[in-house]
Amino acid sequence: MIELSGVSKVFAIPHQKRSTAFDRIFGRGHYTFETFHALRDVSLRVQAGEFLGIVGRNGCGKSTLLRIVAGIYPPTTGTVRVEGPIAPILELGVGFNGALTVRDNVFLYGVLLGVPRRRLEAELEGILERAGIGRFEDARLQTLSTGMRTRLAFTVALLADAPVLIVDEALAVGDEKFQAWCVDELGRLKREGRTALLVSHDPSLLGRLCARLVLLDEGAVREDGPVDEVIERYRAL
Amino acid sequence: MRELAVSDFRLKYYDSALGYAWSMLSPLLMLAVFYFVFRFVLGVTTPGYLVYLLVGLVCWTFFQDCSYSGLTALSGKAGVLKAIHLPAGLVVAAGALSTLITLAINSSVLVLALGLGGRLSRLAPLALLPLLCLALFATGVSFLVALAGVRFRDASLIWSVLLQACFWLTPVVYVANTGPVAELLYLNPLARCLHLIRWFLLYDYLPTLRFVLLTVAACAGTFALGVGLFLRRQAGIPEAL
Numbered sequence: 001m002i003e004l005s006g007v008s009k010v011f012a013i014p015h016q017k018r019s020t021a022f023d024r025i026f027g028r029g030h031y032t033f034e035t036f037h038a039l040r041d042v043s044l045r046v047q048a049g050e051f052l053g054i055v056g057r058n059g060c061g062k063s064t065l066l067r068i069v070a071g072i073y074p075p076t077t078g079t080v081r082v083e084g085p086i087a088p089i090l091e092l093g094v095g096f097n098g099a100l101t102v103r104d105n106v107f108l109y110g111v112l113l114g115v116p117r118r119r120l121e122a123e124l125e126g127i128l129e130r131a132g133i134g135r136f137e138d139a140r141l142q143t144l145s146t147g148m149r150t151r152l153a154f155t156v157a158l159l160a161d162a163p164v165l166i167v168d169e170a171l172a173v174g175d176e177k178f179q180a181w182c183v184d185e186l187g188r189l190k191r192e193g194r195t196a197l198l199v200s201h202d203p204s205l206l207g208r209l210c211a212r213l214v215l216l217d218e219g220a221v222r223e224d225g226p227v228d229e230v231i232e233r234y235r236a237l
Numbered sequence: 238m239r240e241l242a243v244s245d246f247r248l249k250y251y252d253s254a255l256g257y258a259w260s261m262l263s264p265l266l267m268l269a270v271f272y273f274v275f276r277f278v279l280g281v282t283t284p285g286y287l288v289y290l291l292v293g294l295v296c297w298t299f300f301q302d303c304s305y306s307g308l309t310a311l312s313g314k315a316g317v318l319k320a321i322h323l324p325a326g327l328v329v330a331a332g333a334l335s336t337l338i339t340l341a342i343n344s345s346v347l348v349l350a351l352g353l354g355g356r357l358s359r360l361a362p363l364a365l366l367p368l369l370c371l372a373l374f375a376t377g378v379s380f381l382v383a384l385a386g387v388r389f390r391d392a393s394l395i396w397s398v399l400l401q402a403c404f405w406l407t408p409v410v411y412v413a414n415t416g417p418v419a420e421l422l423y424l425n426p427l428a429r430c431l432h433l434i435r436w437f438l439l440y441d442y443l444p445t446l447r448f449v450l451l452t453v454a455a456c457a458g459t460f461a462l463g464v465g466l467f468l469r470r471q472a473g474i475p476e477a478l
Contacts, residue, residue, distance in 0.1 A: 011476070067319070067475075070321075070322045071322040072318070072319060072320070072321070072322050072475050073475060073476050074472045074473065086322065088320065088321055088322060090319075090320040090321070091316070091320045094316045094317045094319075094320040094321060095314075095316075095317045095321070112317065112321055112323065113321065
């Protein structure tokens with residue numbers, strides 16, 4: 001279960017990007033910044049076992065919201081409560097390092113996502129097979145195509161046993177077949193009873209996984225309800 | 238964290254022709270230069286100066302790498318920190334640990350070489366304590382530098398200057414055992430560690446307990462300060478990157 005009540009997030013944007021120590025010491029009085037309300041008083045409740053989709057235009061606060069739920073950013077005000085460990089799939093393959101072998105990367109990324117090393121060792125072959133790159137175990141990651149890398153990352157990310165998933169635009173990449181496969185896999189996790197927050201610009205994709213959508217606009221919840229209604233509002237925005 | 242540290246360590250030497258040998262070569266190259274300058278240009282005649290210098294440079298190289306890793310660790314892993322809920326301190330600690338692995342290997346080789354050359358003192362095992370102090374101190378500094386690096390863009394410039402100053406305020410390449418100058422240098426925990434390491438490793442000299450305890454306290458204090466401050470500000474780091 002995920003519960004947010006009255007969550008706001010304010011970023012201070014300095015006029016001059018990150019000051020130097022010199023500025024800090026000698027120019028204290030001139031240090032100016034603008035505040036940017038990325039989120040305004042957001043309250044949300046995602047039941048255990050529910051897949052909730054979030055839509056909204058660029059810069060409406062979707063990513064900030066996910067990061068706050070994932071515990072990466074602290075909220076400025078309000079509280080966040082998440083039951084159980086979270087597997088954030090905010091960006092597929094962060095932590096991947098092109099110079100290391102595929103196998104090393106599986107371990108590195110898997111451990112970052114909280115998958116026990118032993119489990120990764122046991123399932124290494126299966127992971128590579130599902131990602132369709134069994135032959136490349138010892139190849140350097142940078143020699144793989146972008147599609148292969150994404151597939152690999154998603155396969156590893158799916159191993160994360162966490163009951164709560166947070167997926168940000170992870171489905172935006174890859175060809176149709178890959179997307180269909182991702183949706184299938186996520187559908188399987190849904191049947192297993194996991195909870196998820198999904199963000200996508202592709203409403204039809206969300207429609208296949210979620211029963212309920214939330215529309216964010218300028219950091220506030222504009223609409224919260226069944227898929228069709230929310231998509232209509234989103235298109236009209 | 239283990240995974241992070243090991244991959245850091247591996248990446249450093251990936252693709253380099255000499256691999257790990259680099260981390261031994263760099264102190265050795267510095268050794269050659271400093272030995273030449275101090276022995277033949279400045280005419281230092283201290284007996285056993287070569288070994289003295291070698292121990293100093295191995296320790297100094299570690300301190301330099303470890304403290305610098307604090308600056309690079311966070312910015313290098315900014316993408317990860319923004320996407321995965323991972324305590325920022327873990328990333329800094331992994332960076333420090335990776336340099337610690339280098340220190341462990343280098344000092345083992347050093348001790349082995351000293352042993353073979355018959356230069357090892359009977360007190361050598363005691364040198365582990367000041368080595369540990371050195372590691373604590375360097376890690377503490379690494380955390381402090383990491384925090385500064387998040388706040389200020391020019392932290393790396395400032396730190397490279399401070400590091401230079403620190404190098405010359407520590408008896409790495411010169412000898413300062415007695416007199417008021419040595420007393421003054423004792424204010425620097427790094428100098429204390431180096432003295433202890435050399436005394437135990439090379440000179441069979443047992444310092445006063447007070448000296449040892451003060452060193453331990455200074456290093457542990459720096460470690461606690463660095464880690465403590467970092468932990469207090471850790472939550473805001475991902476968005477500041």
